[in-house]
Amino acid sequence: MxxxxxxxxxxxxxxxxxxxxxxxxxxxxxxxxxxxxxxxxxxxxxxxxxxxxxxxxxxxxxxxxxxxxxxxxxxxxxxxxxxxxxxxxxxxxxxxxxxxxxxxxxxxxxxxxxxxxxxxxxxxxxxxxxxTNLYQLVTNQIASRLKTLRNERKISLRQLANMAGISQSLIYQIEHAETAPSLATLTKLTSALQTDLSYFFEDL
Structure with missing residues (x-):
């Protein structure tokens, strides 16, 4: 595609x-x-x-x-x-x-x-x-906002992985824009961080 x-x-x-x-x-x-x-x-x-x-x-x-x-x-x-x-x-x-x-x-x-x-x-x-490649733009914004929110709430990678039920390595890859999360993964992260899904897509 x-x-x-x-x-x-x-x-x-x-x-x-x-x-x-x-x-x-x-x-x-x-x-x-x-x-x-x-x-x-x-x-x-x-x-x-x-x-x-x-x-x-x-x-x-x-x-x-x-x-x-x-x-x-x-x-x-x-x-x-x-x-x-x-x-x-x-x-x-x-x-x-x-x-x-x-x-x-x-x-x-x-x-x-x-x-x-x-x-x-x-x-x-x-x-x-x-x-800008739209895929990369979205990936970069999700990466930046995920890392910012996690740091603001003083949550480690390990803690977030346990809270969301996903691997630390996947969170690391998402935060470094190495991969784009699936909707299911992003939903788990927003739930763990107690934020709204729209937070990651505002201003795009």
Whole structure:
């Protein structure tokens, strides 16, 4: 059975002095349920990036007032992890190397087609962990909440195993997200811990 893949809302900032490019990219991204902000003045980019949480920044290189590489370097001073994709109609080897040094995810040359663009976005989602296997997401949350609840109530693995009537090794595997519990096992654990089954699935 194929495991469902889910994607949390991805916030994208587009910085390009060409409003037509900004509007085009925003339109095609919004159609695919991305949250998009556009910015035509690169001088305001740093302030906005500091205030808002963006997972992907699409940054043009050649812009008036402030070069895209300069904006890139300023962002990297306080955020070394955000995914940055560079755009340019006039690529040079020097700028490409600058982009690599500043950990740019991809360098896209204008003009580009929609298919190429979304291939880059899709790879960025996967490499930066913006898409999640639903099975693993549930397994991780159950693991975290089980361990937290057990520690809060100062119950050892052995004690919980005796209370729930299941093995210590299975509880260990569940708490370390090595396996997902069956509904029967999870029901035994919730009963032993005197909590509700929904506790393990809230906010998913």
């Amino acid at each position: 194929t495991k469902k893949v889910i994607r949390r809302t991805i916030n994208i900032l587009i910085v390009d002095d060409d409003i037509d490019v900004c509007n085009f990219l925003k339109r095609i991204l919004v159609k695919r349920n991305y949250s998009v902000e556009i910015l035509t003045d690169p001088q305001n980019a740093i302030e906005i990036v500091k205030k808002q949480d963006f997972q992907i920044i699409i940054l043009d290189i050649v812009m008036p007032k402030k070069d895209g590489i300069e904006v890139l370097k300023e962002i990297r001073k306080f955020d070394n992890k955000v995914c940055i994709i560079m755009l340019s109609a006039f690529p040079t080897v020097e700028r490409a190397f600058e982009s690599i040094r500043e950990k740019v995810f991809e360098f896209i040359t204008k003009p580009f087609d929609t298919k190429q663009f979304f291939e880059v976005i899709s790879r960025a989602e996967k490499e930066f962990g913006l898409v």
